[in-house]
Amino acid sequence: MEFMKNGKRIDDRLPNELRPIKFEVGPLERADGSCYVEHGGNKIIAAVYGPRAVHPRHLQEANRAIIRYRYNMASFSVEERRRPGPDRRSIEISKVSREAIDPVIIKEFYPRSTIDIFVEILQADAGTRSAGINAASVALADAGVPMRGLISSCAVGKVDDTVVLDLVKEEDNYGQADMPVAMDVRTGEVTLLQMDGHLTLDEFEQALELGKIGCASIAEMQREALIQKYRGEEDE
Amino acid sequence: MKKQEKLDKTIVVPGDLLSEDATKAAEGTYVENEKVYSLIYGLADEREKVRVIPLSGKYLPAIGDVVIGMVSDISFSNWKVDINSPYEALMHISEDPRRIESSEMAKIMGVGDLAIFKVVDVDPSMKIELAPREGQLRVLRSGRIVEVSYTKVPRVIGRAGSMISLLKSKLDVNIFVGKNGRIWINGKAEDEDLAVEVIKRIEQEAHTSGLTDRITKLLEEEKHGVHEKR
Numbered sequence: 001m002e003f004m005k006n007g008k009r010i011d012d013r014l015p016n017e018l019r020p021i022k023f024e025v026g027p028l029e030r031a032d033g034s035c036y037v038e039h040g041g042n043k044i045i046a047a048v049y050g051p052r053a054v055h056p057r058h059l060q061e062a063n064r065a066i067i068r069y070r071y072n073m074a075s076f077s078v079e080e081r082r083r084p085g086p087d088r089r090s091i092e093i094s095k096v097s098r099e100a101i102d103p104v105i106i107k108e109f110y111p112r113s114t115i116d117i118f119v120e121i122l123q124a125d126a127g128t129r130s131a132g133i134n135a136a137s138v139a140l141a142d143a144g145v146p147m148r149g150l151i152s153s154c155a156v157g158k159v160d161d162t163v164v165l166d167l168v169k170e171e172d173n174y175g176q177a178d179m180p181v182a183m184d185v186r187t188g189e190v191t192l193l194q195m196d197g198h199l200t201l202d203e204f205e206q207a208l209e210l211g212k213i214g215c216a217s218i219a220e221m222q223r224e225a226l227i228q229k230y231r232g233e234e235d236e
Numbered sequence: 237m238k239k240q241e242k243l244d245k246t247i248v249v250p251g252d253l254l255s256e257d258a259t260k261a262a263e264g265t266y267v268e269n270e271k272v273y274s275l276i277y278g279l280a281d282e283r284e285k286v287r288v289i290p291l292s293g294k295y296l297p298a299i300g301d302v303v304i305g306m307v308s309d310i311s312f313s314n315w316k317v318d319i320n321s322p323y324e325a326l327m328h329i330s331e332d333p334r335r336i337e338s339s340e341m342a343k344i345m346g347v348g349d350l351a352i353f354k355v356v357d358v359d360p361s362m363k364i365e366l367a368p369r370e371g372q373l374r375v376l377r378s379g380r381i382v383e384v385s386y387t388k389v390p391r392v393i394g395r396a397g398s399m400i401s402l403l404k405s406k407l408d409v410n411i412f413v414g415k416n417g418r419i420w421i422n423g424k425a426e427d428e429d430l431a432v433e434v435i436k437r438i439e440q441e442a443h444t445s446g447l448t449d450r451i452t453k454l455l456e457e458e459k460h461g462v463h464e465k466r
Contacts, residue, residue, distance in 0.1 A: 033292065053323075062361050106266075110322060141250055144277065144278075144294070146276050148266065148275070149251025223252075227247045230443055
């Protein structure tokens, strides 16, 4: 499969260009915080509940809140119907996503409680864990959870020996490498870094740099979306 | 940018730089490398200190807070009280000046009853102890309860109680605002209806300026409407 033509990718983007991204803050009335995101072909909704009492009780910690993260793909989110319910892949993504967001949350403010994060993938088009983390981060802020910063995430990869930002499904499935990155852009702390495929050391460093630039753009969009929520109401 | 100016305060998100002067840090902020950053999503208020007023979040009790609680369970010598917080609060029978037998607890205050409490103790693991607000326990038997986010309570009360005074003067109702965002309204049904409407409006527009004027206008109009209908 040919991915690069005249320096442009299969969806006409430049190698360092993100897909169109749209954040909507607070679409869910019942959740304490929520966010809907469209990231290219991905459609994802994140809901945050808490801090609230922990059930089952034995999971609670006496001196801090616990964080639970559930990444789930809807059965209709991909071309071929997916069997509903958690599988090996989604359990792993839930774990790494939780660990990507956990370091910025001030858990000590809420002993004996839990903060539950639910990320539902309604439509998938590569980079769902990254887009899910972005949405979860905004939803946490919307819920009023104290955090040192917002976590932003995007994927980088390699197709036709070119390092590219924010892969689409074809590039992910048939490309040479896929590497999601999540970070706190202000501090530069990387909280998630996975890699599937092959990159040389030089390419890896180039990809990580590109990923950081992508995260910085996304951080700005997350911030703008949160500010817009209250500016919008001001208009009425 | 023009819209932003209409707000009296700037909206900030976690991690936003607020000040280069670490001594200015107040609630809703944290200090890293001698700089002050926002800890929460809210409105930055910079005066002598810089603090961030939350726009959302859960109520955390502090000693001395006066709250409206609902009894959720009765154990041997304690009432378990829901105070609209992640943590359940307890009131021991000895907090009531009367001598109450364990078997009579449900008669004094049963499950589902609401009352006004004072927070007397909060320990590091968030075990919360309550007492009746003043002296004897008074269960709220009439009126109704509205719940707003605890973050909007200062706006519902207004500067030095101005908003509450306004409501009480225009409507023939008794209003009590708990720190936890529960508000008790007691009066005639129409007045209660209007009070609920107004409080919901205050909650929605809590972050905007000129709110008191708008609420005054709303009250005038609505009050007129109510009279005409009769």
